[in-house]
Amino acid sequence: MDDAGLAARAAAGGARDSLRGLFKNRNFGFYVGVRVATLLGQTIQGAAVMWQVYDLTNSPVALAFVGIARFAPSLAISLLAGAITDNGDRRRVLLFSQITPLLTSALLAALTATGNISLVAIYVCVLLLGVSGAFEGPARSALLPLVVPRDGFQRAVSVATIAQQTASVLGPAGAGLTIAQSGVAPAYMFHVAW
Numbered sequence: 001m002d003d004a005g006l007a008a009r010a011a012a013g014g015a016r017d018s019l020r021g022l023f024k025n026r027n028f029g030f031y032v033g034v035r036v037a038t039l040l041g042q043t044i045q046g047a048a049v050m051w052q053v054y055d056l057t058n059s060p061v062a063l064a065f066v067g068i069a070r071f072a073p074s075l076a077i078s079l080l081a082g083a084i085t086d087n088g089d090r091r092r093v094l095l096f097s098q099i100t101p102l103l104t105s106a107l108l109a110a111l112t113a114t115g116n117i118s119l120v121a122i123y124v125c126v127l128l129l130g131v132s133g134a135f136e137g138p139a140r141s142a143l144l145p146l147v148v149p150r151d152g153f154q155r156a157v158s159v160a161t162i163a164q165q166t167a168s169v170l171g172p173a174g175a176g177l178t179i180a181q182s183g184v185a186p187a188y189m190f191h192v193a194w
Contacts, residue, residue, distance in 0.1 A: 022155055027147045032160055035140070036167045038098060041191035043171025044178070045105050045129075048187035051179055052112065053122055062119065069123050073130030078137075085138040094143065097136035102192050104128055109188035 023029055053062050085093045104125040111117040148156040178187040 018152060018155060019159070022148065022152050022159065025148060025152075028152075028156060031144065031147050032163050035160060036163050037194060038101075039164055039167035040171045040174065041105070041194045042101055042129075043168055044175040044187055044194070045101060045108075045191045047172040047175035048179060048184050048191075049108070049122060049126060051175070051187075052108075052117065052184045053119065055184070056117070056119055056122075065123065066126055069126040070130045070133070073127055074134040074137075077131065077134045081134040082138040085135060085142060090139045090142050093135050094139040097132040097139060100128055100132035105188040105191040109185045109192065112183075112185040112188065 049066060050063060053066055054060075056062075108117070108122065108125055111121055144156060144160065145153060174190070175187050178190055
């Protein structure tokens with residue numbers, strides 16, 4: 001084997017070793033695991049909300065308002081949320097931003113199961129999700145550099161991104177299967193239980 005082949009082989013071995021080392025970091029494993037579980041639950045919730053809004057209204061415009069309700073708070077308070085995150089306890093901010101979606105899913109499940117669901121209730125819950133999302137992004141982003149050493153940061157970002165994208169695909173698929181088999185309320189409860 002020539003020098004170039006040996007160098008490539010050594011680099012690949014080093015990449016495997018550093019990737020293995022990254023996953024030996026308990027905090028990073030916890031970070032990625034929580035992120036995947038959270039995103040799976042949130043994408044299941046998002047798909048269930050969209051399905052239910054369309055089921056209730058049969059209106060594409062009503063679906064557009066879900067997107068607006070989700071995005072508007074993030075746009076309006078993102079700078080404030082970033083400042084609060086930077087100056088406060090990031091773990092508490094992240095905890096708040098994780099509890100809010102769980103509570104909204106529990107509320108939506110209860111309202112759906114009892115037949116008391118309304119478009120207004122869904123929009124209010126989605127607005128709350130937008131507020132919590134405005135805090136979640138900066139808090140999550142600020143935690144990763146604290147979890148991994150500087151020399152593993154780029155690889156950690158890559159792994160976290162791959163995990164996030166995988167969860168973003170699997171979540172709506174799981175929501176579709178759950179809704180098809182059991183209905184919308186169980187999809188919301190899956191988020192709470194997950």
